[in-house]
Amino acid sequence: MRRYSFKHSSILGAAAAALILFMTIGTLGAVIYRADGLTGISAQDWHVIRFTLTQAFLSALCSILFAIPLARALARRAFFGRSLLISLLGAPFILPVIVAVLGIIGVFGNNGIIAKSLNIPTSIFGFHGIIVAHVFFNLPLATRLILQGWQAIPSESFRLAASLNADCRKVLERPMLRAVLPNAFLVIFLICLSSFAIALTLGGGPKSTTIELSIYQAFRFDFDLSKASLLGIIQVIICAMTVLVLLKITKPQEPTTGLDRPVEMWEKPHPVLDVLWIVSAFIFLAAPIAVIISDGIPQILNLHSSLWPAAIRSIWIALLSAFMSLFLSLCLATWIVSLKTKGKWIEFIGALPLATSQLVIGTGLFIIIFPFIAPYELALPITATVNAIATIPFCLRSLVPAIRDAEETFGKLSDQLGLSGYARYKILIAPRIKRPMGFCIGLSTALSMGDLGVIALFAQPGGGTLPMAVYSLMSAYKMEEAASGALLLILLSFVLFWIFDQWGRKNAHS
Amino acid sequence: MLILDKLEVQHGNYRLTADLTLKKNAVCAIIGPSGAGKSTLLSAISGFIKPTSGRISHDDHDITHLAPSKRPVSILFQDNNLFPHLTIEQNIGLALCAKLKLKGKDKQRISDMLNLVGLSGFENRKPAQLSGGQQSRAAIARILLQDRPLVLLDEPFGALGPALKDEMLDLCVDMFRKTQKTVIMVTHDPIDAKRISDCVIGIKDGKTSDVLPTGAFFKEPPMGLSRYLGS
Numbered sequence: 001m002r003r004y005s006f007k008h009s010s011i012l013g014a015a016a017a018a019l020i021l022f023m024t025i026g027t028l029g030a031v032i033y034r035a036d037g038l039t040g041i042s043a044q045d046w047h048v049i050r051f052t053l054t055q056a057f058l059s060a061l062c063s064i065l066f067a068i069p070l071a072r073a074l075a076r077r078a079f080f081g082r083s084l085l086i087s088l089l090g091a092p093f094i095l096p097v098i099v100a101v102l103g104i105i106g107v108f109g110n111n112g113i114i115a116k117s118l119n120i121p122t123s124i125f126g127f128h129g130i131i132v133a134h135v136f137f138n139l140p141l142a143t144r145l146i147l148q149g150w151q152a153i154p155s156e157s158f159r160l161a162a163s164l165n166a167d168c169r170k171v172l173e174r175p176m177l178r179a180v181l182p183n184a185f186l187v188i189f190l191i192c193l194s195s196f197a198i199a200l201t202l203g204g205g206p207k208s209t210t211i212e213l214s215i216y217q218a219f220r221f222d223f224d225l226s227k228a229s230l231l232g233i234i235q236v237i238i239c240a241m242t243v244l245v246l247l248k249i250t251k252p253q254e255p256t257t258g259l260d261r262p263v264e265m266w267e268k269p270h271p272v273l274d275v276l277w278i279v280s281a282f283i284f285l286a287a288p289i290a291v292i293i294s295d296g297i298p299q300i301l302n303l304h305s306s307l308w309p310a311a312i313r314s315i316w317i318a319l320l321s322a323f324m325s326l327f328l329s330l331c332l333a334t335w336i337v338s339l340k341t342k343g344k345w346i347e348f349i350g351a352l353p354l355a356t357s358q359l360v361i362g363t364g365l366f367i368i369i370f371p372f373i374a375p376y377e378l379a380l381p382i383t384a385t386v387n388a389i390a391t392i393p394f395c396l397r398s399l400v401p402a403i404r405d406a407e408e409t410f411g412k413l414s415d416q417l418g419l420s421g422y423a424r425y426k427i428l429i430a431p432r433i434k435r436p437m438g439f440c441i442g443l444s445t446a447l448s449m450g451d452l453g454v455i456a457l458f459a460q461p462g463g464g465t466l467p468m469a470v471y472s473l474m475s476a477y478k479m480e481e482a483a484s485g486a487l488l489l490i491l492l493s494f495v496l497f498w499i500f501d502q503w504g505r506k507n508a509h510s
Numbered sequence: 511m512l513i514l515d516k517l518e519v520q521h522g523n524y525r526l527t528a529d530l531t532l533k534k535n536a537v538c539a540i541i542g543p544s545g546a547g548k549s550t551l552l553s554a555i556s557g558f559i560k561p562t563s564g565r566i567s568h569d570d571h572d573i574t575h576l577a578p579s580k581r582p583v584s585i586l587f588q589d590n591n592l593f594p595h596l597t598i599e600q601n602i603g604l605a606l607c608a609k610l611k612l613k614g615k616d617k618q619r620i621s622d623m624l625n626l627v628g629l630s631g632f633e634n635r636k637p638a639q640l641s642g643g644q645q646s647r648a649a650i651a652r653i654l655l656q657d658r659p660l661v662l663l664d665e666p667f668g669a670l671g672p673a674l675k676d677e678m679l680d681l682c683v684d685m686f687r688k689t690q691k692t693v694i695m696v697t698h699d700p701i702d703a704k705r706i707s708d709c710v711i712g713i714k715d716g717k718t719s720d721v722l723p724t725g726a727f728f729k730e731p732p733m734g735l736s737r738y739l740g741s
Contacts, residue, residue: 412558412585413590415557415578416583417604418577418580418608420579420608423609427593428593431595
């Protein structure tokens with residue numbers, strides 16, 4: 001097969017791919033080059049590596065263990081608010097980490113609700129705090145992944161099982177879990193491997209430090225590039241291996257629609273248990289947010305003076321980052337689709353940001369820029385760019401299938417009519433992908449808005465983003481001011497996501 | 511005159527050879543079992559698949575290596591002939607300007623064409639607001655406006671009911687004969703071929719038959735196609 005109308009897209013696509021390669025592998029190269037030879041792995045480094053792997057393993061395990069009964073309960077029970085609850089399970093993905101951390105401290109911390117009401121001393125800092133925060137973020141993700149598994153079971157299978165009086169858990173749930181769980185486990189494991197903000201805020205000193213956090217400390221406190229690069233390489237190797245396994249076991253999944261209807265199961269044992277699971281999961285997930293709202297509201301009209309300028313900076317970064325991410329993803333996605341099966345390789349490049357460490361990218365950019373201009377001057381554009389690169393894998397996931405679908409349905413017609421270059425984009429592609437496009441901009445905006453990563457490397461006092469400002473207040477134990485900042489952050493993140501997502505939905509053509 | 515000169519097309523494991531000459535203004539059906547290569551042949555003529563060897567020429571011009579939009583060819587696909595997000599006027603206007611910068615003169619030509627196919631006043635509607643038959647009419651209008659000498663019909667109007675399908679085939683052929691097009695229609699249904707075509711090409715196992723007059727073709731089907739066609 002030969003397509004004639006893709007010449008422009010391959011130039012732009014190749015440029016986008018080159019930029020991603022530069023930002024992921026190029027920056028790592030810069031760090032290694034500047035490191036003047038790697039020192040050996042110290043005992044402390046080994047501890048950090050072990051800690052990172054252990055916490056990621058346990059976080060993924062706990063998330064999945066709790067998600068199995070929760071997903072089962074949600075799959076088979078129909079109740080008022082079910083579909084709302086399931087859509088809320090998607091919310092933690094764009095919830096700023098610092099907000100959740102503040103909320104978790106507000107519930108489980110030594111001044112939190114539990115400590116106060118039960119009058120027992122609690123501490124949330126350290127290993128268990130990191131696990132709790134990771135489960136808070138990833139239990140909903142795991143639940144949604146398993147629910148998709150439930151939904152993918154054909155309804156005939158449930159009917160067959162019912163007519164044979166077979167045990168649904170044995171003949172349907174277990175095979176489904178065997179297919180879904182490895183994937184879900186690895187995705188969460190990967191997310192927790194590169195955990196920075198949670199370890200930064202809830203980690204308790206040198207004993208509970210992740211690799212990403214150590215890179216930050218080596219760079220920011222000691223300017224020890226040799227150590228930073230060594231840890232960076234280790235981080236990339238671990239993440240890349242996880243991604244490779246993940247790609248290997250992930251089968252192309254057909255998009256399952258309709259998580260909003262329960263499965264057809266006739267025998268529904270343990271109604272009390274199901275209710276218990278749903279209610280306790282809801283409390284676990286909602287309580288931290290409720291704490292932020294109740295603590296934040298009194299101060300929301302009287303915000304700490306550092307918060308407004310930080311909020312404005314954050315909005316700029318988020319918008320800049322989202323549009324960069326969308327532009328790069330579009331270039332890349334169009335190229336991937338035009339390459340047909342060969343596009344797999346480019347898709348792999350598009351997934352690279354998942355395997356690389358944001359802190360390494362930041363350090364590398366610092367080294368590259370340093371000879372020319374003080375990197376602190378460029379803190380905001382750099383943060384926006386790194387955020388944009390980091391969200392490309394998610395954007396590709398929704399854009400590539402949409403563009404592929406448009407090309408499959410109308411590609412020949414467009415070739416016939418001579419639609420090429422920008423005209424092809426404007427007439428064929430853009431109108432067909434409004435909805436995923438809106439979702440992508442919304443997602444990237446919210447992710448960048450809440451990001452507390454690279455900015456921590458570059459920010460000068462009084463020049464950070466809103467999450468940085470909230471973190472500073474929190475570090476100074478100004479918890480109520482921090483809560484009001486967190487509330488502002490949630491509002492901005494979700495409102496921006498909602499605006500763009502709605503734009504996509506409204507303008508979507510069937 | 512369209513000449514396929516020892517044309518060879520490779521599509522996956524599948525190979526098609528074609529060697530035939532089609533007279534100007536003919537209305538010709540390509541008929542054969544599914545998987546025999548009907549659509550592959552059409553794709554080769556329209557430029558979606560590059561032949562491995564041989565030549566395609568039209569009126570003494572070699573078109574073997576031209577892009578689909580540069581060929582003297584327009585196509586009516588089985589479905590998805592209209593972009594659902596564009597108005598009827600825009601959909602038809604694509605025949606005049608791929609960038610959709612339509613001037614007053616262009617709009618007048620579009621309206622005239624809509625008149626001709628019985629869709630006057632439908633300029634600003636979206637395809638979803640039209641019935642299946644009306645959508646087919648709009649697609650025919652665009653092909654007429656493209657005004658290219660060769661028209662390919664790829665199992666046309668498959669989504670329509672039998673009566674409407676016949677009506678559209680008749681309209682199509684009537685319009686295309688009036689405007690002196692050469693028409694090639696891929697079909698698996700002998701009734702369609704008998705209804706509109708004056709010649710037939712049989713296709714089986716990756717090979718094409720000679721171009722035969724419709725009557726002669728069905729009287730004595732070549733290449734053992736009689737089993738497929740039934741009696």
